[in-house]
Amino acid sequence: MTNVILLGPPGAGKGTQAKRLVDERGMTQLSTGDMLRAARSSGSEMGLKVAAVMDAGGLVTDEIVIGLIREKLESGESNGYIFDGFPRTLGQADALGALLDQIGQKLDAVISMQVDDSALVRRVTGRYTCANCGAVYHDETHPTKVDGVCDSCGSTNLVRRADDNEESLRHRLMEYYKKTSPLIGYYYAKGDLSSVDALAKVEDVAGAIKDILDR
Ligand code: AP5
Numbered sequence: 001m002t003n004v005i006l007l008g009p010p011g012a013g014k015g016t017q018a019k020r021l022v023d024e025r026g027m028t029q030l031s032t033g034d035m036l037r038a039a040r041s042s043g044s045e046m047g048l049k050v051a052a053v054m055d056a057g058g059l060v061t062d063e064i065v066i067g068l069i070r071e072k073l074e075s076g077e078s079n080g081y082i083f084d085g086f087p088r089t090l091g092q093a094d095a096l097g098a099l100l101d102q103i104g105q106k107l108d109a110v111i112s113m114q115v116d117d118s119a120l121v122r123r124v125t126g127r128y129t130c131a132n133c134g135a136v137y138h139d140e141t142h143p144t145k146v147d148g149v150c151d152s153c154g155s156t157n158l159v160r161r162a163d164d165n166e167e168s169l170r171h172r173l174m175e176y177y178k179k180t181s182p183l184i185g186y187y188y189a190k191g192d193l194s195s196v197d198a199l200a201k202v203e204d205v206a207g208a209i210k211d212i213l214d215r
Helices: 016-024 032-042 046-054 061-077 090-102 115-124 165-179 182-190 202-214
Strands: 005-007 028-031 079-084 109-114 128-129 136-137 192-196
Touching: 005 016, 005 182, 016 028, 016 079, 016 136, 016 202, 028 032, 028 109, 032 046, 032 061, 032 079, 046 165, 061 090, 090 182, 109 182, 109 202, 115 128, 115 165, 165 182, 192 202
Parallel strands: 005 079, 005 109, 028 079, 109 192
Antiparallel strands: 128 136
């Protein structure tokens, strides 16, 4: 069993690579972004509370996201977890360590996905996803084979995120540098950190991640 964190700024390709690991290794993707968007769509009290923060590109409180992860870790069995977009603060990182201890598991790798910030606007503003299966596409670099139809599941429900605009991205990036990038040093000091060039082609990034996980 392998547990891995994919760490990187918005648009680095965390979700894209997490989905490949699910398909190829049967691992479980835990994306706090997806969980929060699901809470919004369900109209739950928590979902409504976080909607404005997410649209503006801010971070939801540690208490809420740690609660979401705790629920998943305590309730499920898995062939290894991919933490996608979590942790995002030092408080979340400490909490994850404690939660894994509680269930008798450990973190095997933290992969820092390194990109040039100038690539992120294009990646994020061109992104769309399948609302049915979560497959990730891009207008220029990875469009669906048939216009408007998901390659993976055939759904025509392809959607764009409310926070995928330049203004919100700039705020998300600022939050990343202020609150999340210190985790690179945190995990380096713990001896868990590896890095990949996330500007490379999707296949090549996947190969580099595979090498790290097989090590
Ligand atoms: P979240 O959903 O986690 O968004 P994010 O971290 O901003 O990351 P993205 O999903 O935007 O990017 P990604 O790295 O997954 O890239 P992707 O693979 O899609 O969070 C959203 C919001 O929820 C946050 O702003 C916050 O409000 C809240 N939140 C979530 N977690 C939280 C937490 N822990 N604490 C507090 N608040 C939290 O790829 C992007 C595009 O690029 C795609 O179109 C893709 O096709 C393309 N692409 C990917 N890889 C490549 C490649 N190698 N080459 C070319 N194109 C590529």
